[in-house]
Amino acid sequence: MFIDLRSDTVTKPTEGMRKAIYQAEVGDDCFGEDPVVRALEEYCADYFQKEAALFTTGGTLSNQLAMKSLTNPGDEIFLDASYHINFYEAAATSAFSGVNFSLSRHDSGLFDVSDLEKLYASKCRWNQNYAMPRVVVVENTLGCKGGAIFPLQQMNDVFGYAKSIGAYRYLDGARILHASIASSIDVTSYTENADLMAMCLSKGLGAPVGSIMVGSTELIQRAKKYRKWFGGDLHQGGMMAAAGLYAMQHHVERLAEDHEHAALLHRLLGELDDAPAHYKGTNMVTLDISSLGMSPLQFGSYLSQQGVAGLPYNAREMRFMPHINITRTDIQKAAEIIKAAVREHTPAREAIK
Numbered sequence: 167m168f169i170d171l172r173s174d175t176v177t178k179p180t181e182g183m184r185k186a187i188y189q190a191e192v193g194d195d196c197f198g199e200d201p202v203v204r205a206l207e208e209y210c211a212d213y214f215q216k217e218a219a220l221f222t223t224g225g226t227l228s229n230q231l232a233m234k235s236l237t238n239p240g241d242e243i244f245l246d247a248s249y250h251i252n253f254y255e256a257a258a259t260s261a262f263s264g265v266n267f268s269l270s271r272h273d274s275g276l277f278d279v280s281d282l283e284k285l286y287a288s289k290c291r292w293n294q295n296y297a298m299p300r301v302v303v304v305e306n307t308l309g310c311k312g313g314a315i316f317p318l319q320q321m322n323d324v325f326g327y328a329k330s331i332g333a334y335r336y337l338d339g340a341r342i343l344h345a346s347i348a349s350s351i352d353v354t355s356y357t358e359n360a361d362l363m364a365m366c367l368s369k370g371l372g373a374p375v376g377s378i379m380v381g382s383t384e385l386i387q388r389a390k391k392y393r394k395w396f397g398g399d400l401h402q403g404g405m406m407a408a409a410g411l412y413a414m415q416h417h418v419e420r421l422a423e424d425h426e427h428a429a430l431l432h433r434l435l436g437e438l439d440d441a442p443a444h445y446k447g448t449n450m451v452t453l454d455i456s457s458l459g460m461s462p463l464q465f466g467s468y469l470s471q472q473g474v475a476g477l478p479y480n481a482r483e484m485r486f487m488p489h490i491n492i493t494r495t496d497i498q499k500a501a502e503i504i505k506a507a508v509r510e511h512t513p514a515r516e517a518i519k
């Protein structure tokens with residue numbers, strides 16, 4: 167059996183979720199008449215204690231709608247280079263919103279107020295004729311940094327700074343529920359100071375498609391207009407929203423299981439001296455294979471021939487992510503296969519003279 171640990175986006179809908187999709191009553195959401203889309207948006211607005219919510223097809227669309235809604239052409243956005251908006255979304259933000267990025271570059275992906283002060287000071291800001299930072303983005307958890315949690319206090323500090331310079335606060339919370347569950351802090355503590363926040367329904371929560379944005383009625387209305395511009399309106403969207411609503415009602419607590427599975431995988435891989443494994447407390451494990459003399463791409467393709475798929479994550483590391491379709495037994499089997507693959511490729515040490 168093949169064990170796919172590339173990402174928490176590879177999940178297949180559960181029986182209960184498929185039933186919810188099958189039974190969804192639908193209407194035309196462009197007339198505001200899809201009862202399940204409305205129910206999902208109301209549920210999430212209430213869940214995150216915001217005025218309004220918007221269902222979109224995915225996290226990338228939510229991010230682009232947010233950047234478009236919060237800026238005017240010529241504005242500037244502060245974020246870390248490792249964030250999804252910069253790292254994975256091509257140059258979409260410059261193309262759609264006509265803005266530029268000022269990037270912090272931290273090994274951890276975390277920045278603090280002093281980093282933002284440096285970004286501010288890096289250009290002329292004498293008056294409104296110069297580029298003004300209009301948005302500060304925080305990503306939580308950090309998708310390119312092993313799923314690390316952006317600590318709550320630090321996040322609120324940088325959001326406080328954002329407010330002091332007149333910038334909007336955007337939280338790319340694709341996996342914000344993971345941060346909340348792993349830290350045992352109520353999710354609304356993470357989201358309360360964000361003007362807009364987007365979360366993925368199709369990652370650990372296991373829905374086949376979808377993202378939800380939350381914020382004030384005014385900002386969500388702006389994002390809704392741009393969703394139309396971008397062709398993101400869905401007529402009988404309830405077929406998809408039903409999966410998202412089911413996920414919100416049934417799959418949130420179970421994220422803790424993915425965290426446990428990741429911790430277990432980390433423990434089992436910890437026996438490898440030549441390939442250190444890292445775990446940041448949520449649902450990702452990374453394995454540094456740089457001493458093996460092969461690239462993560464090469465290692466990944468060998469590993470999938472052995473029955474386990476991981477993601478070539480960067481120049482040194484593979485990433486493995488447990489998810490809703492992965493059992494404890496899968497994790498144990500995967501660990502055996504990964505360990506064997508590492509040992510297979512460990513260069514022989516020079517004999518001790």
Ligand SMILES: *Cc1c(COP(=O)(O)O)cnc(C)c1O
Pocket residue numbers: 223224225226227229250251305306307309338339340341366368376377
């Ligand atoms: C996955 C992810 C996205 C994009 O979501 P898609 O639904 O794949 O478009 C955005 N931001 C972060 C932090 C993510 O992990």
